[in-house]
Amino acid sequence: MKKIIDAKLKEKDYRLTDQRRTILDVMLKNPGKHLSAEEVFEKARKKSPGIGIATVYRTLEKFTEIGVLYKSVFESGKFRYEIYNSEIHHHHHIICLNCGKITEVQDDLLNDLERRIEMQGFKIIDHELKFYGYCPNCK
Amino acid sequence: MKKIIDAKLKEKDYRLTDQRRTILDVMLKNPGKHLSAEEVFEKARKKSPGIGIATVYRTLEKFTEIGVLYKSVFESGKFRYEIYNSEIHHHHHIICLNCGKITEVQDDLLNDLERRIEMQGFKIIDHELKFYGYCPNCK
DNA sequence: CCGATATTGATAATCATTATCATTTATATG
DNA sequence: CATATAAATGATAATGATTATCAATATCGG
Ligand SMILES: [Mn+2]
Ligand SMILES: [Mn+2]
Ligand SMILES: [Zn+2]
Ligand SMILES: [Zn+2]
Numbered sequence: 103m104k105k106i107i108d109a110k111l112k113e114k115d116y117r118l119t120d121q122r123r124t125i126l127d128v129m130l131k132n133p134g135k136h137l138s139a140e141e142v143f144e145k146a147r148k149k150s151p152g153i154g155i156a157t158v159y160r161t162l163e164k165f166t167e168i169g170v171l172y173k174s175v176f177e178s179g180k181f182r183y184e185i186y187n188s189e190i191h192h193h194h195h196i197i198c199l200n201c202g203k204i205t206e207v208q209d210d211l212l213n214d215l216e217r218r219i220e221m222q223g224f225k226i227i228d229h230e231l232k233f234y235g236y237c238p239n240c241k
Numbered sequence: 242m243k244k245i246i247d248a249k250l251k252e253k254d255y256r257l258t259d260q261r262r263t264i265l266d267v268m269l270k271n272p273g274k275h276l277s278a279e280e281v282f283e284k285a286r287k288k289s290p291g292i293g294i295a296t297v298y299r300t301l302e303k304f305t306e307i308g309v310l311y312k313s314v315f316e317s318g319k320f321r322y323e324i325y326n327s328e329i330h331h332h333h334h335i336i337c338l339n340c341g342k343i344t345e346v347q348d349d350l351l352n353d354l355e356r357r358i359e360m361q362g363f364k365i366i367d368h369e370l371k372f373y374g375y376c377p378n379c380k
Numbered sequence: 381c382c383g384a385t386a387t388t389g390a391t392a393a394t395c396a397t398t399a400t401c402a403t404t405t406a407t408a409t410g
Numbered sequence: 411c412a413t414a415t416a417a418a419t420g421a422t423a424a425t426g427a428t429t430a431t432c433a434a435t436a437t438c439g440g
Pocket of ligand 4: 251337338339341342375376377378379
């Protein structure tokens, strides 16, 4: 994993710094979580106490750009990030309207719909699907 | 349409003011568009020159709450609103990665997937599906 | 080790959205 | 219609997340 990222960084003359390593570790250690910049900052500073919040923002953005992270919005005006596994198609999310819990759905099932849209002249690269409702606990 | 909204407002002791009427007009006159608060403000002040931006924010929020508008995020940290037609299930969006154009897809096709998820104990209320890719012009 | 260049941390700036509050309105009631 | 009361408004301050700036520092190829 780190090898791959190392290569992706090199492609664009990006350097592998301690801070970037730390942030990557944080993300790798929290699979299935969807962390905000602030949350990443809090976790990262345990390993790299001197790290600045600006570096966290910059790194999250850069990692998203090179396809290492996936960025989404669940609640009002704040981004959340998770490791992006480009091999499997991206999963969907169910957001509980009561407790806010985010659950992942591994099924995809959008291929038919995508094909239909491409018939109309579009080229689909990615999709993002969110379900809103109630989790088993809150139902 | 206005009758319905009038009724929805009354339910909660909300009042029908000139400003709210103006904002509703703006939204009704822009079907298929996805307007930001700032854009609604610019259009609204042509009919109600004295209207304040705070009122626009408040009204958009209130209309969303009572189901008159639908609120979504397309780009970084900014909400966009459109008229919400609760009779037909909500359409999907295709966002062009090149020119930013937003196209609507009327197909739904998510019922199967929703049913499958509900089998696992969830209750699905709504969904939001976005496709990212290239529009016919930019392909 | 050196030099060119990318990166960092501190902090100021920006941008969208919310909160505050005194003033103005909508609406129910007599 | 006049009046009381609670909701709504507009101006503006405050907030919260993100981005820009810039001098100091670190990376990395040679
Ligand atoms: Mn996820
Ligand atoms: Mn739409
Ligand atoms: Zn829940
Ligand atoms: Zn386009």
